[in-house]
Amino acid sequence: MKLKDKVAIITGGGRGLGRSVALAFGRQGAKIVLAARGKGEIDQLAEQLRALRKDAIAVPTDISDEDQVNHLIERTLEAYGTVDILVNNAGARGPIGPIHNTSLSDWERALRVNLTSAFLCSKAVLPTMMGKKEGKIIIVATTMTLRPNLTPYMVAKAGLIHFAKQLSRELKEYNIQVNVIHPGVMDTRMQEEIRTAGTQAIGTDMFERLKEEGILQSPDEPAKLILFLASTAADGINGEYLSFDDKAVKSLIFQT
Ligand SMILES: NC(=O)c1ccc[n+]([C@@H]2O[C@H](COP(=O)([O-])OP(=O)(O)OC[C@H]3O[C@@H](n4cnc5c(N)ncnc54)[C@H](OP(=O)(O)O)[C@@H]3O)[C@@H](O)[C@H]2O)c1
Structure with a gap:
């Protein structure tokens, strides 16, 4: 088992990609901590994992709130005594529309949920990871392809890429890969919400690009990349931005 007894926090762990990651990590022996705002989905998945004899807890958390994030780490340490892996996966698409119609509060909310949250969660796990000189942080961003009318979300996600690279350098001496x-x-x-927002809100461009990029894939596929990055097989990979659209990146998952 690739993650035997490793303690992994997965934000946005109740559905979509986070759910796929939790199931993949559980199969590889990890102890899972699921975080999301809604209690229902993470409770249900934690129960499902426990029914499969996996260790799992659900901690309702708004990752844009520092106190709630600190509580998430406290609960993790209380339950499992340490934290080895953080998957900063939770995200929300934010306002759709042109910048001249975007309110300051919508802009700030999009940055807080998608970018500041990664700062808060990373900061909260670092004392434990730095203390043991070991850790893995995997951040879920998005494409660098331009998506007009989704600017707050896309800017926050672009910020995540640089955040990960910066952090990887800061933490190199602590044997923590980001x-x-x-x-x-x-x-x-999330994808359904974007599609149902309609071409009027988002422009036909986006839908044409989606078609060009091929059919929508199951989140189980990129979850395999996250599993690879969380495993010791990826110890030599640090500070990288890896796109699952890239064939060479897809082939990495066969190394797990
Ligand atoms: N779907 C795509 O095509 C796509 C493409 C590129 C990147 N991504 C990224 O992939 C990641 C996963 O997305 P997904 O498609 O799986 O989306 P999803 O199905 O909408 O899941 C999002 C998860 O994030 C949680 N979440 C949202 N806001 C939160 C908050 N403030 N605090 C804590 N949890 C929060 C949600 O739970 P609650 O609502 O209960 O809080 C949910 O568990 C996101 O970062 C997204 O930006 C997705």
Whole structure:
């Protein structure tokens, strides 16, 4: 088992990509901590994992709130005594529309949920990881392809890429690897929301690009890349932005 007894926090762990990651990590022996705002999905998945004789807890958390993030880490340490892996996966698409119609509060909220959250979660796990000189942080960003009318979300995600690279350098001496991925276009609720927002709100461009990029994939596929990055097989990979649209990156998952 590739993650035997490793303690992994997965934000946005109740559905979509986070759910796929939790199931993949569970199969590889990890102890899972699921975080999301809604209690229902993470409770249900934690129960499902425990029914499969995996260790799992659910901690309702808004990752844009520092106190709630600190509580998430406290609960993790209380339950499992340490933390080895952080998957900064939770995200929200934010406002759709042109910048001149975007309110300051919508802009700030999009940055807080998608970018500041990674700062808060990383900061909270670092004392434990630095203390043991070991850790893996995997951040879920998105494509660098331009997506007009999704600017707050895309800017926050671009910030995540640089955040991961900066952090990887700061933490190199502590044997903590930080990497950031684009998971590709996945058939999840977020994708459904973007599609149902309609071409009027988002422009036909986006839909044409989605078609060009091929059919929507199951989140189980990019979850394999996250599993690879969380495993010791990826110890030599640090500060990289890996796109699951890239064939060479896809081939990495066969190394797990
Ligand atoms: N789907 C795609 O095609 C695609 C493409 C590129 C990148 N991504 C990225 O992949 C990641 C996973 O997305 P997905 O498609 O799986 O989306 P999803 O199905 O909508 O899941 C998002 C998860 O994030 C949680 N979440 C949202 N806001 C939160 C907050 N403030 N605090 C804590 N949890 C929060 C949600 O739970 P609650 O609502 O209960 O909080 C949910 O568990 C995201 O970072 C997304 O930006 C997705």
